[in-house]
Amino acid sequence: MIRETPQDFLDILKSYVPDLQKPAGAARQEFSEFLAEFQADERPEVEPVAIRDDLRGVWCSVPEAVPDRTLLFFHGGDFSVGSTADHLGFCAELARASQSRVFSVDYRLAPEHPFPAPVEDTVAAYRYLASHGYPPHRIIPVGISAGGTLVLDLLLSLRDQHLLMPPAAICMSPIVDLAFGGESVISNRASDWLSATRLIAIRTRYLTGREPDDPFASPVHANLSGLPRLYIQAGSGELMYDDISAFAKKAKWAGVQVRFEIWEGMFHFWQIFGRQVPEARDAVARAGTFVRETFGR
Numbered sequence: 001m002i003r004e005t006p007q008d009f010l011d012i013l014k015s016y017v018p019d020l021q022k023p024a025g026a027a028r029q030e031f032s033e034f035l036a037e038f039q040a041d042e043r044p045e046v047e048p049v050a051i052r053d054d055l056r057g058v059w060c061s062v063p064e065a066v067p068d069r070t071l072l073f074f075h076g077g078d079f080s081v082g083s084t085a086d087h088l089g090f091c092a093e094l095a096r097a098s099q100s101r102v103f104s105v106d107y108r109l110a111p112e113h114p115f116p117a118p119v120e121d122t123v124a125a126y127r128y129l130a131s132h133g134y135p136p137h138r139i140i141p142v143g144i145s146a147g148g149t150l151v152l153d154l155l156l157s158l159r160d161q162h163l164l165m166p167p168a169a170i171c172m173s174p175i176v177d178l179a180f181g182g183e184s185v186i187s188n189r190a191s192d193w194l195s196a197t198r199l200i201a202i203r204t205r206y207l208t209g210r211e212p213d214d215p216f217a218s219p220v221h222a223n224l225s226g227l228p229r230l231y232i233q234a235g236s237g238e239l240m241y242d243d244i245s246a247f248a249k250k251a252k253w254a255g256v257q258v259r260f261e262i263w264e265g266m267f268h269f270w271q272i273f274g275r276q277v278p279e280a281r282d283a284v285a286r287a288g289t290f291v292r293e294t295f296g297r
Contacts, residue, residue: 009276010267013193020201024080024111031077032086039089040274040281044102046088051105051128055121058084060091060102068138069100069295072125072154072166076145076173076269078198079118079206080110087144090272093281094142097288100295102142103129107150114208118146119216122154123161136164140291145269146202148174152219152227159226168229168294170287172271173238174247177220178203178212182242191237192267199239220247224254231259231290233283235266261286 016034018027044060051057060073071094075087084091084104091102107121122141129139143151148171158165180199189196207217215222220243230251234244248260263270263279271283 006277009273010191010193013267016193018081018198018201024109028081028083028109031081032083035082035086035272038273038275039087040093041089042092042096043088044092044095046084051121051125054108055124056106057125057128058104058106060084060088060095060104062092062095064099065095065101066099066295067101069098069291070129070134070139071095071098071100071102071291072129072139072141073102073104074107074122074141074143074147074150075104076143076147076272077109078202079115079146079149080202082109082146087272089274090144090284093274093284094287097284098140098291099288100140100291110206111208115206115210115214115217118150119153119157122150123157126154126158126163130164136166138295139166140168140170140294141166142170142172142287143174144172144271146175148172149176149219152176152222153216155227156216156219156222165228168231168290169227170231170233170290172233172283172287173235173240173268174219174232174244175202175240176247177218177240177243178207179218180240180243182240182246184242185239188237188239188241191265192235192239194239194268196239220250224251224256227251227254227256229257229259229294231261231287233261233263233271233287235263235268235270237265238268240268259290
C-alpha cells in the first residue's frame, strides 16, 4: 500500500502557484482546469438539486451504489475554490468503492462568503437530506482538505444542536488548525506541494480577521466529546501532518473512536490524483471499505 513519493509528479504540483491577486472567478476556473488534468477519467451520473436558493447539491451515482447508502461529500479547495464539477472523478471513485450514492455540496466560498458561511451550509445540506427521507444512520459525511474541516464542523454543529448524528465520518487530509503551528509546516517543506505562504493566504481569505482558535475554524480547539467514529487519513509528507496527528490524539482522549491512517511520503490532497498516484486509488479503496463496514454493522 505504501510506496515512495512520486517526486516527478510532486514537482508538477509544486509548479501550480495560485495567483492570489486574480479575481475569485478566474482563480476558480484555473483550479478547476488544473484538477481536471489529473483526476480519474470516470464520471458518475449527476442530478443537481437546490438545497436553498444560494446552495446546491449534486447527486452522483454509479451502478454499484446501494440506494439507501449516502455519502454527504464536501470538496476541497482552500475554502475559496473547488466545486462538485471539478471533483466528479473523485466522487465516482468514492461511490464505486463504497457502493453508495454521493451527495456533493457546492457550499458557499470565500472571500465573498467567509467563515462561518460554509459551516452553516453543511448543516443545511444535512437537514435537507433528513427532510427528504434520508435517515442519519444511513449517511456518512466525507470531506477532503477544507471539506474534511467542514465534516468536523458539521459533527460539532449537530452535537451542539442536539440533532441525530451519523454513525461515522471520513476526513481526508483535513485542515484542523488554521494557526498552522505544527513543526511539519517547516520540516515537510520539501515533501508537500503547498507552501507556508499559501497556508497564510488560506487563513486570511477564509477568516477575514477572525481568530484562528475559533473551534469551528480550527476543530483541534473544540471539545470533541460525543462525536461519532472518525476515519482520518494523513500523509506523512503534508505540511499539516503534525496538526492532523494532534487532532487525532485529542479526539481519542475525548473518547472518540478514531481510525487514523498515516500514508508514508504522501503530500496534501494526494487522494484526488487517482490518474497519477497509486496511493490515491488505495486511499479511496480504504475509505470505501470503512463505509461498507459501517453500513454493514
